[in-house]
Amino acid sequence: MEGLFDPATRRVGVHAPLTPTIFHEDWWLQAASGGRIEQVEVRSGNVVVGxxxxxxxxxxxxxxxxMPELxxxxxxxxxxxxxxxxxxxxxxxxxxxxxxxxxxxCDRFHQCLHSDVPDALAFAYRDFASEAQFTMDVEPAPEPELxxxxxxxxxxxxRRARETHRLVSLEPGSFVRLYDRNLHAQGRGYNYMWRQxxxxxxxxxxxHGQCRIDAIADLQGRVVAASVCVWDMSREYLLxxxxxxxxxxxxxSWLIWESLARASRxxxxxxxxxxxxxxxxxxxxSFGATVRTRFAVHRTSRLFRTVDFGARKARAAWERARRHLLPDCARTTILSPAAEPAAVVVPAARPINTLALPVS
Incomplete structure (x- = not known):
């Protein structure tokens, strides 16, 4: 059965093998990398098989x-x-x-493998280290059961949050600014990881119709919490x-419940x-989630490990000093969605730089 799976059998729908997740979509990779994504390919004749x-x-x-950020x-x-x-x-x-x-x-390679990869043997045979990483998920079910x-x-x-708050939606720019403000309010500093x-x-x-940014506002209209969820044919991810x-x-909890119910529907x-x-x-x-295992693979040179260790120590020292010196007045209040910045234009996708190898 193509498309979404049959609710009677709850069988997840079919996705294209070469785009097993939303994170493999060309448009996602281009946006997440600033147009700098590359890939290697394997072909059988003229057909890409990997x-x-x-x-x-x-x-x-x-x-x-x-992997690109986010x-x-x-x-x-x-x-x-x-x-x-x-x-x-x-x-x-x-x-x-x-x-x-x-x-x-390269001096370092690292990726977390998606759920359709059954093992990391091919990487292990080529001197990559592999390790188990974990996530949790909830299978779709009727909303009363969930x-x-x-x-x-x-x-x-x-229930108590619903009594004094209301559900609203945000634009991406508002979410990023809200995220930054909340980091400062917690004394955790600037969001340097995925600002660009x-x-x-x-x-x-x-x-592409595969993202929703939900938010919670109090009775005065002040936005106090938000979540970003993205999805593909078979899974919705709390990003x-x-x-x-x-x-x-x-x-x-309310935001996660709304996303969980939407995914199940x-x-x-x-x-x-x-x-x-x-x-x-x-x-x-507490949401009825079950632990699932994913594989992460990496290979790192000794030089990279030495340099990275020094950089982490320096960054940690800077964060401790910054938290100590940050004045209380810098811990600003939460941004209202009314202060939405100008829309950011996503540049047109460029062809991915590809290396190809035929199947022997």
Missing amino acids: RLPYLRRRHFGLLECV TPYLGPAIAPPLAKPAQMAQSQRSITADLIRQLPT WKSLRDKTRNVI TGVPVMQAAVE LTTRDPGSHAGCV ANRVFDFGGIGTPGSVAFYT
């Missing part, structure tokens, strides 16, 4: 090949020929090996959340996009 995108960048003069999963996208399961698994590893051989020599699966405390804080690509990638996803530390504790699995802390596990479990 692709592996990556972003080439410099870190203190050393070359990295990594891209939690990537990895090889494989379209192997139809065969028996054992032969298909071997074909996937063979195509992945051909992709790896084409990667440029609500019942929430913990009592979670349902209660959502945050608005373009969210704007591109909105334009980002932010909350004013002085706001109601149930605001983020569209017959998509809701993916929390990774686990950061033990507290995250407890929080996501």
